[in-house]
Amino acid sequence: MSGLICATAHRWRLAAAGALLLTAMLAGCAGSDPHYALKNITGLVSPLEFQLTDQDGQPVTAANYRHDLVLLYFGYTQCPDECPTTLTMLANALRTLGPGASRVRVLFVTVDPHRDSTAVLKRYVDNFGPQFVGLRPDEEELTELSKRYRIAYHYEKPDKDGNYEVDHSSAVFVFDADGRARLLALSDNTAQQVASDLRRLLAST
């Protein structure tokens, strides 16, 4: 009888200890860095890695942008609103940043390689500034990138003139000089916020 009671008490103690441990572990998972205005994604998103073609038709890899801060954004040149708004915001942020902006690259990856040739891309990114690079994946490379960065894009049905819109992700991934994913700029972030966070990242590397 006492053995039974003992076993039951043991079972409850075990349960309580385990529950405490679990709570502590879960609490440890959630926590954010108060220093950045942008979303901190350090350790969550895969490091920068790709093999694509740039707006001059040259093959490029992530290694070409080591030692720079990289802002990775997915869009397409015929995008009516979101892409121009985001790229303009980023251009403003770089202007606010001043001389440090020379160590920043904005990589604009087209999700519409069918219409965005390298020439089209070149004309488009040149509008925003010298730090802007247009990158063109083929279909397979685009699928790989969407898996790596967990982003989606979807082609709407073309109208009678063959024009179509593409739904795509809105996030700007920020990678540090070592290619590690650090921050995520969202559509409601301002150029000032982006600039001050980039300044902090530049200072820490």
Add this chain to the structure above:
Amino acid sequence: MPPLVSDLRYLLPWQFSPTIFFTCVLAVTLYVRGLVALRHRVNGVGFWRAFTFLLGVALSYAMLQTYVDYLSAHMFWIHRFQHLILHHVGPVLIVLAAPERVLRAGIPPDLARRIRIPAWIRRPIQLFFGFLQHPLIAPTLFVGLIFFWLTPSIHFTAMIDNRRYDLMNWSMLADGLLFWWLMLAPRQAQGSAAIGYGTRLVILSLVTVPQLLLGAYITLHSTTLYDVYAICGRAWAISPLDDQQLGGLLTWIPAAMMSLVGIITVLHHMLHDPEATVIRSRGGFDPAVQPARGA
């Protein structure tokens, strides 16, 4: 791409996981071997039992290793559907098939004889299992996991981090199997982990309440709770609130229905369990001693 090939692509994994692939292959192989080994027994397995098990495994596999996996990462309501299968429907089907005997018969006899798990490995596993299957911990974990992964900040990290995403889906499937086994397996099959049928009815009723509340909260919330789908892109164009409401409904209604399935199964066990004499002795439940009325 030719149409057939492009259709087949939907059946292929979006992100191939060797762990999921080999676990499912192992489960099905052991089960089929077991079926073959037991085919001449008087109390054979039966078609529907085998069908239920294989369907449960196939559904769980399809949620993780087909195009559904891509869709659930980019559409909230499909994510909720994925978890409904992984945490509720798949495990319930697997447990209802009572596959332990068949799986054990599927282990090659030589291997079964040779495997001796030393106590220093077996004991901690038993302790951990005992902890997870505690009548207070198991339902807390079952409901807690749903709430944990649906906490907006945690949901966000699970959807942008490949490893956390895998952890989330594995934890749902593993917990689903543990919980529904504890709830639905006949008491004789559970050994030391067994809990009474009455307790199970209480647990099954109680776990519906937080699921209903959470589902209703998500469905009726007037702003977007989960921004990750807008940030990373949706699988196709749908209004964010429509997506959220569909997802909320999937969390709300079918979850409660699964508990009902559970309650009916437990009542069935109570009527057919030779050891569950308490209810019978209080009268009224045993069809054999029902007094004839209106004759």
